[in-house]
Amino acid sequence: xxxxxxxxxxxxxxxxxxEEYGWRGYLTPRLAKRLGWVKASVVTGxxxxxxxxxxxxxxxxxxxxxxxxSVALMALYCAAxxxxxxxxxxxxxxxxxxxxxxxxxxxxxIYYLVYPPEPVxxxxxxxxxxxxxxxxxxxxxxxxxxKAK
Numbered sequence: 001x002x003x004x005x006x007x008x009x010x011x012x013x014x015x016x017x018x019e020e021y022g023w024r025g026y027l028t029p030r031l032a033k034r035l036g037w038v039k040a041s042v043v044t045g046x047x048x049x050x051x052x053x054x055x056x057x058x059x060x061x062x063x064x065x066x067x068x069x070s071v072a073l074m075a076l077y078c079a080a081x082x083x084x085x086x087x088x089x090x091x092x093x094x095x096x097x098x099x100x101x102x103x104x105x106x107x108x109x110i111y112y113l114v115y116p117p118e119p120v121x122x123x124x125x126x127x128x129x130x131x132x133x134x135x136x137x138x139x140x141x142x143x144x145x146x147k148a149k
Contacts, residue, residue, distance in 0.1 A: 008109055013095075013102030020097040021046050023082075024089035037145040038083060039092070041138075045082025049075030061108075061126050068123070077126045080134040087141030090148075 023044050031040035056062065056070040089097040108125040121127045
């Protein structure tokens with residue numbers, strides 16, 4: 001299991017690059033010209049969450065086939081995480097955001113290996129607990145991005 005962690009991080013970083021190039025490298029800077037970085041990050045996060053709808057319909061993340069609430073929760077989760085992802089992007093570029101995204105996905109994948117998949121919206125890494133975990137980081141990021149104007 002210990003060797004799985006760095007392998008999962010590297011593989012997931014490369015996989016996440018495509019998403020981060022689109023979300024943080026393309027969309028967010030264009031939205032930021034009109035909305036500022038913080039609002040652009042939240043809007044990007046909502047779109048990012050809704051973008052996951054096809055895999056959520058298959059039961060991914062929340063292990064539910066009843067997907068409308070899953071899409072809403074994923075949009076909330078991504079909106080909560082997105083300002084921190086944007087802050088990392090502004091400091092370290094697309095690869096920095098990709099490494100963060102890859103780390104999150106690697107953690108979630110390993111979590112699902114350790115804990116049996118069951119329909120949970122509370123304790124799931126992308127559930128309410130995971131969403132709440134992003135709030136202090138994104139609040140910090142929002143404050144830093146507002147000061148950098």
